[in-house]
Amino acid sequence: MPEHASASERILGFVRHLRTAEFDVTGEDAVLIGRALIGFSQPDPRLSRNACRAICCQKREQWQRFDELFEAYWLHRDAGPQDDPARPAEQKSAGGTGGLAGIGTGTDVFDTYKRDDAGAGAGAGRQTTIAKADFRFLNNRDAMRRVERIAEQLASRLPMRLGRRRKLTTRSGQLALGPTLRTSVRCGGLPLDPRYSVRRYVPPRLVLLHDVSHSMTFNNPLLFRFTRGLVRRFKTAEAFVFHTRLFRVTPMYRQSSLTRMKELLEANNWLWLGGTCIADSLAEFRDRFAASILEADSILIIISDGFDSNEPARLVEELRALKRQCRRLVWLNPMLEREGFNPDKGEVRNVRRNVDRLLPAHSLEALRRCITAMRE
């Protein structure tokens, strides 16, 4: 921002600054900011910030990010963590931190996405690259956001079932007597405008059990976004993470702010990268949650590479028990189609026999196939 720019230029610069941070700010908003700031008899940074925030923000996550952006522009303070999309890409990639099991804070060391993107040029090329790229090499923040959106889109393709609640329609369906009587009053009691009701389609309950042990480190950044996308898309979905123990993370995943979600997970120290006890975790799930969460219609999805320190027989036993409690048991394994991984080894073979579907989950394309498979 030029030091001697006029007030209107500064406001327009601020609006551009917000737009680069994905704020949907219009020219009309710029006028409103001008009108609001003129109203202050003396310059007051705090009140000016409050006024700009009320005008420019439209969503909670924007509300939470606004202060950093405001200070970066008007007070020349650093915009803070590299999560801020307003900062140039070079700054973002420099000095990345390891973060929490890689939920969106991974470094760009494996960032082939960016390199592919430069070569691809067109949007379609980028989409294809991301879709087929292995999750181990897709740690870019933009790609992660895209994955989450794609996960939400994929989720909407899941099979629906007819629910018990009905909704009113004006066309086909079962005649709704009450509403029809009410509408016929205006026609002197003649039912000239009948109302009907049809049953709603509701999604099945999704229950996700996500392995966050050390062996899953490279796969997890995008799988986290995938599970979060599913949880946020479906009101009834439930998510758990496990390593040597199992934790319910649904309330965290429902947070609209990714930063807040990470804070909560970190505060509870739930994403510990260590060993894996899959059978123990599944047993804990059955003991503590299955009765209240699993329904006959539920789809239970386990996301894990299958490396387990428990006895294989115990895992088989737990899988069999879980399979009886849900409609479909799906295991997503990010190792399945990778080179050097033998899917016919003992553990994987055991898993294949005791789940409804064992599917690869190493790329977006694979996740898309998973959703298609769940429809069958």
Place this chain on the structure above:
Amino acid sequence: MQEKIAQLIASLKSCRYITDDELATTLVLMEVLGRPILIEGEAGVGKTAIAAALACARDTQLIRLQCYEGIDASSAVYEWNYTQQLLWIKICEQRDESLHESDIYDQRFLLERPLLKSIRQDKAPVLLIDEVDRADEAFEAFLLEVLSDFSITIPELGTLEARSIPHVILTSNGTRELSDALRRRCLFHYVPFPPFDKELAILAAHLPEVDLKLLMQITKFVQTVRDWDIQKRPGVAETIDWARALCSFDVSLLVDNPDIVRTTLSCLLKTTEDHRFVSEQDVAALMAKSA
């Protein structure tokens, strides 16, 4: 503007609504710019109370439109009183009076619903459109039209212009994503759970007769409960309810009355899972910590 903000904070406080300059600035902007305000936040943090407090502070009427799935224009704007119209037709028939269409579609047969009522007031009221996310998208689009023009067209009567522009407050719990068009037309404010000091001030404003030490303990207790992994985190409304419940049992300190604390916890914990999650040891430890 600074004076207006300070005055509004004081007026709201006199109506027992404790707020900071963030919300007060947004409310003043709403009045100055004539824009609706969309308020989001967790359940029980005082979104609806803002409208009531503003109406009290401005000494004006509060008109509330509670949104729900399936709400339509006849529930929100106006409806003809068909029963009275039919009766009037019968009366005219018996009196052998000639009847014109304008006699039937007269304003006396018009049932004003909140949206119409709000633009027909001489003094600008506060129009609260509560839980707008529960309404259907079609109704949201209709709402956009009304909020941009503040005029309503009734085919039989013509267009009714607003006598005064109401102060419109929309609230949302985030159960559905609202359209960008609606968001763009509104100022936005997010109400988080209040920090310790603010929640204590809110409690003190609602329960001035209660000892401040007990209120501090209650606030500390609730703030910790909110950090637990429970399904429904208690809002400020729940805190006030719990404080009232404790006062009704003449509790002076939490640690001295562990049984009453445990029995009244249902004011804070609203699901069976949450009750199961919070063990007696947790409550005991928390009471000791809050002391």
